[in-house]
Amino acid sequence: MTRYIAKRLLGALVVMWAVATLVFIMLRAVPGDPLEAMLFDSGAGPETIAVLRAKYGLDDPLYIQYGKYFVNVVQGDLGSSIYGSRVPVTQIITESLPRTLSLAGLSFIVALVIAIPAGLISAIKRHSWYDHGFTFFAFLGLSMPDFWVGILLIIVFAANLQWLPAIGYQPLSEGFWPWFKHLILPSIAVGTAFSAIVARMIRSSMLEVLKMDYMNVARSKGLLEPRLVMVHAFPNALIPVVTVMGIAFALLMAGAVVVENVFAIKGLGRVLIQGILNRDYPVVQGAILVVSAIFVLTNLVVDVLYAVIDPRIRFE
């Protein structure tokens, strides 16, 4: 097991290195450099630009720039924003990361709370009106853009009913309710598509399991349906679900990136998008690295989790 994890960890590091390198190369391969973008409106002459270029090491050969960048990244220095007070990128990210993780985590819970009962009931009561209705809603959930679900929720629960705040974020340190109150609508917006996917997975994998011989054995022993389903079928039905969890959690993070912008939550996604719109390269570079690291870590955790649940995977 340790060897397996070590191997996977190494793989994850390689992916991170590849992402860092690709981002570095691509941001420099496109025409225009950060300084030109930064000084675009300032009316700075060519001499000023040359001086600044030397100051930031932008006239060094590429491999030296890459070496410096790499050493800095490894030491956790992601540079600083090219705007205003030149806030360090690391600081921007440390502030925004908890918001995105809160949102993604809560969406995950919201989605599972919807998906598990929905998937279980529609597998047990297959072809019932419930099953058909759920199937339709699952299709609907997969077809609605998450940011639009967010807008609809704002229209209903914030603008009209005024039950919940439309925008903003409160850290958990301010208390559970203020935190939860600001995140509940965004979490539903992010979690809808996710819950549809997970519920579909649970339904089909439950149907597979319910057909198994050991289910007949359990039934012939006279076990009651609830015990049959919860103890014998459900845990086995979870195995294939865990594999999509990785992809689906990634989807959730991607959703958070968009939905943060609907609810004006200054999380990683908003930092990334604002960075792109402002052509703030250090911020974009840093945000991409951290977002990527989250995906890579998630994949890693899911793979390990999968190996724990199903020991056959491990030694391949």
Place this chain on the structure above:
Amino acid sequence: MSSNAETLDATVLPPRGETTRARWWRYLKRDKKALGGLIVLVVLVVTALFADYIAPYDPNAMDYDMIGEPSLAHPLGTDDLGRDLLSRLIHGTQVSLFVGLSTVAIALVAGVLMGVAAGYFGGWIDHIIMRYIDLQWAFPNFIIAVYLVAVFGTGLSNVIVAVSLAFLDDFARIARGMVLSIKEEQYVAAARVVGCSNWRIMWRHILPNATAPLIVQATVSVSYAILAEASLSFLGLGVEADTPTWGLILADARSFISRAWWLGVYPGVAIMITVLAINFLGDTLRDILDVREAKDVGH
């Protein structure tokens, strides 16, 4: 979902000597939801093609009736600049369908080329291509698209390039997998024995047998590409600001949704109907072609 395949397969035996086209039509007629999806798509394509004639107003024509509620003159209301929402949505069909179809077409061709080359030649070609595909596979398509827009910049053509590249890995993977399994078939060996070139073997003998999963993946991808474009436009990373697209209309609506619900509701309905129609169709295609592995998550 899976229930369709079972009921369809169990209840109807195909008539003898049925042509492929007849078989498809028979499935479509039985499956109301796919038929509905197809009809909606035809309507959307017609709307996109003839938007100038169908739209009651010029999509950018302003009126003094600003943030007007839906009325007889403006069935879906007007926006903050007094522009007719219905006309803007009708014109938005063009961008959505164009981006959805063109990106998937590019991703399909480029991805299949890469996948077939990797699977057929193997060795270092396979190695290099697959390392790249694996790297991209670690991230959701939408995130890849955002990264690429970050590098290339915004605008319609950049969005098309970014979304195409973001969806490429799905096709490359399927194509490679199919080639690897078909490569060992006897008829490929036979073709090689009679002296067919690599190129001919790939395109005449291998690819036609790999179309089913590619068709299903392409269909699913169109809906995700449309969602990706809408999301990018919504974030301000998409098309230029005055182009009416569904995502951008929603982005503009954000400041007004507390007093103008129609601005926040209808553009989303347009996106949902389009994506739903494609998903319904894709689901039936999956059953007809009996494909199980098309990637279902990751817009």
